[in-house]
Amino acid sequence: MGKSKSSAATPSVISDFKEISKMRLSLSVVFSSLAGYLLGVDTVDFQTLILLAFGGYFMVGASNAFNQIIEKDLDALMSRTQNRPIPSGRMSVNTAFVIASIFTLLGIMVLYSINKQTAMFGAISIFLYTCVYTPLKTKTPLAVFVGAIPGAIPFMLGWVAATNDFGIEPGTLFALQFFWQFPHFWAIGWFLYDDYKKAGFFMLPTGKQDRGTAVQTIMYTIWTMLVSIIPVFGFTGKLQLSIAAAVIVFGLGVWMLYYAVRLFKLMTVKAARQLMIVSVSYISLLQIVYVLDKFIR
Template sequence: MKLSDFVKLVKFRLTFLVVFSASISFLIGSKVNGYINWENWAILIVGGFLVTSAANCFNEIIEKDLDRMMKRTSDRPLPAERMTTGQALVIGLFMGILGTYLLQKLNLLTGFLSVFSIILYAFAYTPLKRKSPIAVFVGAIPGALPPLIGYVAAHPQIDDIALILFGIQFVWQFPHFWAIAWVLDDDYKLAGFRLLPTGKRNLPSAVITFISTLILLPVSLLPWLYNHSGMYLAIVSAVFSLIFLYQAFNLMRTLEIKAARSLMFGSFLYLPVVQLMFLFDFIGK
């Protein structure tokens, strides 16, 4: 197996972003404890990479025939027949078992949440993508679990900080998903995916995307409102949320793919900036 095929199989860029999100939340949880266990941080990164890669691997096995229909995914190793389903299944099971083993060594809650995220992403969100736009809501749950997993890996309880980290990433995913779905709608339709709010590039879909971005503004300020961060986070979150909101408004105004692409790239910048500011400006409980 070529390295390039493995990179595509595990969706390396997506996996990297997931692990980054979890690692930042681990450091926030460590600040609650008052110390950082760097060995556990390394275990989280390796285990998180393996578990996320396994979920993506199972997703590609299930969608192998659908990926063949879309230009964006037709060169993945399974639809391009450079790898068999059996080979991918063995790789996915190995990564899932090893990753879960490593994460449960940190604590059982971390291990449980990791298994739950794999099941929900691969076996609930994946098949729903062809049935209903509700798939985006379902997919937002495992998509928001990485910061929760990272936090409880360091501080093994689901408290208000854990829920805030989960909430920010959960709400963020709606404009993020829908911007991507708007840009790739033509390709998605080839495989029968229905991910836009109304199933179409139209004003109601853009309005719903704008509303989700609007909700993100107060949610991003929750760390400050609950006295877990200082004014720096509040200012940065407000500024980036307003920029993000303007991009969503521009999509609603123009209904153009160009505007959706701008919103999509804005989403890639928004989340790491807010999470890093939460870490740097964290003031505890």
């Protein structure tokens, strides 16, 4: 009897650990930073690649754990989050705080072992996400603007890890992921509108599921498309894109724009959910095209 109890408890401890660090989100962030690294290097150093993957994971895991400690009472109000480890009572705030603190220290130490600038940007992203974005979510839709900064750091962070330099190239990668986050976030804010409302979160630019929000979503999708092809014009230093790759990247942008326009036309939760799914595929495919283009050229 005791044996079956312990084996039943194990998956829940593992799943709670995954949940507190938001494993799927963290892995997508790691993917971004590794793509940025591959774009920045001349020769791939696998040790740095592994350090970046772990450092990036710890960094995002820390931000998510701190976020869930701060929002524990609000998470309890929303059906999407009420079963998270802290609001459900499966994990104490102290345990979560220990995990978050260890992740912060490990993240910054691992990134510091790559170079100082990488560690600095990692620390900035944890600070902005935890101390600025999280408290602003219940105050103003501008929280999305603040949240887009730490969200855009990973792609750029990879380049900085590769080159120990911050210039036009990582700046362009940052801008691309920064603009992309608005249609992505607002699509989530739209289809989770009622749930967010319970906790008093204001995620949509107008505060409502209206034409104004849909128009801004289209606008930022277009900005993302424009930034995504800047490297083809040859003035972003070592960050370059072939004409073929630029056409593919622009095509991916048109695909995402189609769903943003569709949201404007239909104004439905389903259309917002589809835009969110497409936006996630878009950024991953774009990063793959950028990296493949560099190594094939």
